Amino acid sequence: MGIHDIIEGKKQWRAHQARVKALPPDYQIVYKEMQKYFFKVGPVDLTDGDLLSGIVDFFEEGVAAGKGVLELIGTDVAAFCDGLIKDSRTYADIYQESLSTKKGPVEK
Template sequence: MSTSDTEEGNFISRALSQVIGDKRRWRQYKARVKQLPPDYRAAVDGVERYLMHFGPTDGESATSLFEEVADLFERAAADGTPIRRIVGNDPVEFVDALIRNYEKGGYVAREQKRLIGAIDRAAGKENGATR
């Protein structure tokens, strides 16, 4: 194995670690999800896919959020709570609300704040207000 291969492997490992956090915790999360009843597991898989695109971008927040999802669905499965009662009629809003619970949030939250700021600044200029 060349130094370049080792460096590339380390880079990939660091990049994955930033996205999914601690590998041990990620494996534990995946093992927990695997133990869920099939319908709950399918729902978590959908949530996970969405979070991979729109969830927190730092590893610690992402891992904590995935663990929270596992906790929620484990409790619901144990109690026999229907999936729709967990996520409601709008699964996107459900997951977006989970994301908002994490301070750093994902890039979607940052972009939403930027959009609001840009509109506020533009609207202030229209009304002759100075900021």
């Protein structure tokens, strides 16, 4: 990855963040909670994929339709997030795999 790629990536992230800031406050709060959740347990390819920008697209459509954010996703934000990444490999999966491949102590 060269310096040009890093600069381009930062430009794209700033543009993405500007779209988030243009959302109504309730949408921003929910988006930030979703973002934290994904960064903690989310898919391995989060930065390579279009999951976060797809969520902003979905939220922008909800705003245009005059709906509240909880009307779109429901009251359980974590369950909504889990539904989005159900078929993706997560860091939790990698951790579980590493535990299953390690040998435990020898029993006597």
